[in-house]
Amino acid sequence: MFLLARYILREHIGPFFFALTLITSMLVLNFVLQAMRYIIGKGISLQVIFEYIVYNLAWIMVLVVPMSVLVATIMAFGRMSSDNEVTAIKAGGISFYGLIMPVLLASVVLAIALVEFNDKVLPIANHKARVLKKNIQNKRPTLSIEPGVFLEDLENFSMIVENKDELGSGIYGVTIVDKSQHSVWRTIVAEKGKIEIDESSEAMIVTLENGEIHEMNFRKMESYQTVHFAVHRVNIPVENLTLKKSDETFHNDREKNIGQLMGDVLRHQKERDRRLELAASALSDEPAMMAQLDKKFQVMANDFFLQSSIFEKINEWFVRINIRDTAAVIRPKAELPDDIRLLLRTILKDSIKADSNVAILKNSIGRAVKKDSLQIIGLNVLQDTSRTTKIMTSQQLASNLSSAANYQRMIDQLMVEVNKKYSIPMACIIFVLLGAPIGVKARRGNLGLAGGISLFFFIAYYFCLVLGEDYADRQLLNPFFAMWFPNLFLGMIGVVLTYQTASERTFGLHGIFFWIVDKLIYPIRRMFNRGKVVS
Structure with a gap:
């Protein structure tokens, strides 16, 4: 029995780490593409960028590990079923429950480790990631100019542009309001301009072309001056041109461990x-x-x-x-x-x-x-x-x-975070109960089939989780029920599927569910076989 348990677990190790690497890479790539909008052009070193990605790997891993468990379970049991190993093991007197028991125990250990990770590592990583993101955004804030939006972060100056180049250096339809003199209000309007950063003097130099300067003195309301120019330079003092790491002591709900939350x-x-x-x-x-x-x-x-x-x-x-x-x-x-x-x-x-x-x-x-x-x-x-x-x-x-x-x-918002630290790791156990019978039914152990089936459950699980969190924060649902409903719902389905597979019979709604799974498997399997024949 020990040799069989070791063999079954060994069949899961390869697919688990393969799925872990693949899904993590996809989520990291998506995260990096989203982060580029406030990183590009700010002169951030590769070390800081790598540090920022590593900090955000924490919450990515919390989501990816349960996903990888489901993919690995479907792949492992699908391959064993396709090679008739499941049938041979059952013929040897070992039930389906005994077949999945080693994987269940491993998933329990993995869930406990993930709970500890959520409690000890994730809050620290979330805090460091948020602080580092804030520091990155504060560096050269002028480079975050958005067309049609007033930039109010400049001391004694406000600026709005109609359009800008992709690289952020050229600006068009520029309006600058100079409030450096309390008694004089100066508005500068230009067709186009160019932004240059002088880090030595911590200033932004805006070179404007073809524009006007409108000046009004509040002490002499009758005096109003207009000056036309071909080229005009405006020096705007800017802070935080270099990346300054701050040590922020404030921690939000996602940056606290269970003890602090309670x-x-x-x-x-x-x-x-x-x-x-x-x-x-x-x-x-x-x-x-x-x-x-x-x-x-x-x-x-x-x-x-x-x-x-x-x-x-x-x-x-x-x-x-x-x-x-x-x-x-x-x-x-x-x-x-x-x-x-x-x-x-x-x-x-x-x-x-x-x-x-x-x-x-x-x-x-x-x-x-x-x-x-x-x-x-x-x-x-x-x-x-x-x-x-x-x-x-x-x-x-x-x-x-x-x-x-x-x-x-x-209190409800805090309890959402507490329950989330437990409910997401418990999905590892739930996905074993789902993946094992589905893999046996699919009788295929390839990644395309496992990924296609897993995607359906991923979307259902995390949709319910996000929706439940939103409803609990708005006090429309009890925090415990909101965070544990996806586990309870998919867990009941997993228990039913496991019972059906162990007893080798389907009936009632259980049979209908297996029919739905079969309809989901068939087109994916046909697409895979078609691609295999062509190659």
Whole structure:
């Protein structure tokens, strides 16, 4: 049995590393082509470019390893099936479960190693890659001029061009605004020009041809000068002409290990619960106001799942409302809009009748909603404006609930990253359960067939993963379910296919799935055979 396990694993080693090299090369090439737009022309050394690629290899490897497992499994079992080795092994008394067990154990070891890689290596590599990318982009920022877009990174200067050469030296339809003198506004317009970089003086020299200089003195508004020129040079001071490596201490969610992420989660949970306690205490301190709020105030909070008894206690006082019933708009991460704050002050002073307050507030809120498309957290209009404390209490309640919702949103985003560090490595195990029965069914061990079948599952898996991450970040799905759904879905299919192959029977929906797989295999196999005959 040990010799058989070693033989099966040896059959997977070659296809695994071949697929790993091939897929990694394709993704690296695609990454390099995308990165060239902010690397070319900046005088970056090959060492820095190589360093940048190596740092980004970390996240590429996390995606490529599960892909390679699926390709290798289909290729290995497909070749063994085509040579009738699977049939011979079964005839020797070893079931299909025993046949895939060594590969499953190897995939478990690989998944554990990938989890450690995600926790220890990936965050550091992501951080270094982001910082290095920022440093590269900051070097010679003027070379990132885009036609039709104002360049505002220049001190005391702004520039826009209609077109430029591919190499970035020639520019056409140039407009430069010189703001170096506070009392004089100078605008330079030219048909074309050329950019030169002087690293010794850290300046950008723009040589302009066939243009005009329009100058206006704000101290003497009646004086307006226009100067025509054939050739004019503008020296613009520019920083960061040489690559300067910074040591940035800030780490985003993808640059933290599991311990750091869970620490942030605990801190956000404490702050969320503290906000909910403040909201609950505001209600419990005044029983009369609780009844009053139940009738006259309704707060629509963001959707989130809170495992807190505090929220359950106050939830009965807060229900969803429509925009038309809204009396205050609160930005999740900002203060009240100025026009609504002014109207609230007017109400507190009792300078307007209550009936008119309702109409004015609703009209203002309607304009604010149409203008900013804000997320609404509203309060029903208080008809009786005699008690200022009630209004202030309602605003505090809305503010605390809004803060709690924001903390819950950050918790969900952190939990997405935590679950992702585990779910993607577990795909190695899932793909073994998928690849082994499909390879036996395909009875071919070539790369074209394995790659064609694997591509279908790659697209399905990573589409669900990306979509789930987006939905979880927007609090439309639970983070755990969003990150583990692709594994659960494909895992169930893999278990069914493995059971069918081991029991040598197909039925129901399982048979339909194998029929779909067969229809997918047949055209790929026919294309491969056609190419083989021609050669």
